[in-house]
Amino acid sequence: MAQTDTVTRILDTAEVLFAERGFAETSLRNITSKAKVNLAAVNYHFGSKKSLIQAVFARYLDPFTERFHTALDELEAKYEGEVIPLEELLETMARCVLEVPAERNSLKVFMKLLGLAYSQAQGHLRRYIQEHYGSVFTRFTGLVRQATPDLPDAERFWRLHFMLGTVIFTLSGLDALRDIAEQDYGEHVSVRDLIRRLRPVVVAGMNAPIPASSGDMLPAAG
């Protein structure tokens, strides 16, 4: 009990602190003192700070991938080999992304973590995520491909990442943006609101006309 408790308390605290201040700016001392756990406990239970970071991600991504695979199974069963519409795919992914954090801390923390995983120097994290969770994403992009047969492969790849950027950037920087929005428009946005606003933009972005592959009037940049 005590053992499990310690591990959980470390993970709970770490995920909040990581999301708040980034990985490098969060010391093991910060975590262990806030979690009221011995300083050596992190190294004892996780081996290193790196492994702790990965464990924090695994606790979100493991249930997510399981759920997402199941949801895609159901979707494929429902459409019996026919093409699954893009909107249904996106909707399904959104639902799964939302379900997991709903059970624990918050979507914001999860997104913040994802944002950090991309933006921060933690090369090991990108590798870890690719290794452990690459297959779901591959399955998903395969289905998206069938749903958007007119989109060239490269175009689809980039657009998916454009949209990923939109979502991660918005939800991970949520607090700062929310502050500005509230200050400027006196309007408090909930995560639900934001997702409602995101949906049509994402869909429109995916369905935007394909640009001509030629001329470009912008100057070059290194």
Next chain:
Amino acid sequence: MAQTDTVTRILDTAEVLFAERGFAETSLRNITSKAKVNLAAVNYHFGSKKSLIQAVFARYLDPFTERFHTALDELEAKYEGEVIPLEELLETMARCVLEVPAERNSLKVFMKLLGLAYSQAQGHLRRYIQEHYGSVFTRFTGLVRQATPDLPDAERFWRLHFMLGTVIFTLSGLDALRDIAEQDYGEHVSVRDLIRRLRPVVVAGMNAPIPASSGDMLPAAG
């Protein structure tokens, strides 16, 4: 020679290292040793690491804001009080964003830095940017407002940030994404390519249908 040189060498090195590994992960020792400059030189010329970070941004943003103001002046002159079309506004901004880094290091570094400014815990940076460059952004959003009279203010605010997210996330994480794209599609994308691809998506996103303000079928999330 020596005096200007030292400051420049520090800034050049710092911006590359910051972009590569983030602020916290880049020590002054990293910077000064790579720049072949005395360790104390950073504190002598900039006062502190914080101020160095701000100076790195200023070197990009100062010429950008100047250029952008000029470009908006020209645009307003050209349209003589009439509404400037959204696409032209976006195009103008993109051009200015591209011109500045073209003269120095690279767009990638600039975007990486912008991404860090949003994602990393450097509160002082966000404050500094808001203080020094908030006015251009305000001017720009004012013009966007005239160009999109049917969009509710809050909706416009959020969509601009959605699109900002798209651009920053993509261009700042460029290397990683480029690696994956190259691996998967054997296609090497230039920044020009990427911007060509981004344009229709951004425009479509801004012009997406406005969502109903009511019901939401997604589960709640904390």
Next chain:
Amino acid sequence: MAQTDTVTRILDTAEVLFAERGFAETSLRNITSKAKVNLAAVNYHFGSKKSLIQAVFARYLDPFTERFHTALDELEAKYEGEVIPLEELLETMARCVLEVPAERNSLKVFMKLLGLAYSQAQGHLRRYIQEHYGSVFTRFTGLVRQATPDLPDAERFWRLHFMLGTVIFTLSGLDALRDIAEQDYGEHVSVRDLIRRLRPVVVAGMNAPIPASSGDMLPAAG
């Protein structure tokens, strides 16, 4: 063994170095290297240099205050509510001051430290001492008050500090003065000698005639 040992070695070394060269002139590296202890050990065990300084004082003052309270208890019991003579009070204080250092390093170090506490810029120290040990001094001055009913309160306050100055200055600058004395008179003074010499001077100082509160033939000074 190791655990207590490190703390003790740090304190032992720190108190000697502080007394020899002052607080600012003694670096943690000086202390830890002389104490053959890891550099980080000071911060691990004490938290900061400030706290180490306070701990050095506490190790002298804690046993002193305890002893002094006990001695004053005994004195009060002995005199059964009658006024305790001044000389007995001074004698008792002197005995307690001497007993504590006798058990550890030396009176000289203790006095040197006290002198530093007054003369050096360590505001935190004065505050710390006032906070932790102010009450004994208050009790003592209360008894002195009863022993010198004819002395105005302010006069008594200043005379006590005059005498404190005499003692601290002499005993803390002991080495330098001893050098001069030895050179000039070929006479080596022990601390015992010095205290024997101090006693009548202090008593005479406390009992000096009270000056007229009026005229003053000295010129003014800023």
Next chain:
Amino acid sequence: MAQTDTVTRILDTAEVLFAERGFAETSLRNITSKAKVNLAAVNYHFGSKKSLIQAVFARYLDPFTERFHTALDELEAKYEGEVIPLEELLETMARCVLEVPAERNSLKVFMKLLGLAYSQAQGHLRRYIQEHYGSVFTRFTGLVRQATPDLPDAERFWRLHFMLGTVIFTLSGLDALRDIAEQDYGEHVSVRDLIRRLRPVVVAGMNAPIPASSGDMLPAAG
């Protein structure tokens, strides 16, 4: 003009800062920035921090010794070979000590500096003072000797230092003590007050009965 001005501004600023915070705690940067003088100016004009410290003292002690010698000359002339009474000697010294600072900053600063010279690790200072100003003190002690023929030489030496301690300790720690006094007795003391109070105590201390050279009931201390 500019040259002299710089030197003066450095000395003025340095003496205040040294008195406020001690030598080690006052950096050349502190001094030069407060004096609005180039950082290198101290080393340019004085050669080193050490020499600056000595120069600060010299500016007080040079006029003092000159004045004191003159005053002693006058006293000797007045008494025409007869013994000068102790009180007159002390009074004369006090007058000279007070006159010099009266013309510049303040007595407090001077005493603070003297206190530092004794208590702080600046060995070079003690040597410098001994070298440059030892002769006046020797002349003075010679006269005191004639005024107190019954006092053994060693006793006189120590009592002079006891009294020096009283004066320096009180006047150098003036601010702190004044705070306490004011708080406790609501009485604001001027330097004049203090000196009026000091006089009888010092005289009584010098004239205290000579202790028996033997027995001592106090415990020994290292």
Next chain:
DNA sequence: AATGAATGAGCATTCATTCAT
């Protein structure tokens, strides 16, 4: 299973001083 103590490497910053101009 868990922890208090300890460690060596590294951190940003400040120092007095030097030197070319």
Next chain:
DNA sequence: CATGAATGAATGCTCATTCAT
């Protein structure tokens, strides 16, 4: 005569990690 730039050494402190118990 004066100074801005630069420097090497040292400062207090924090870090992730290790280890004996």
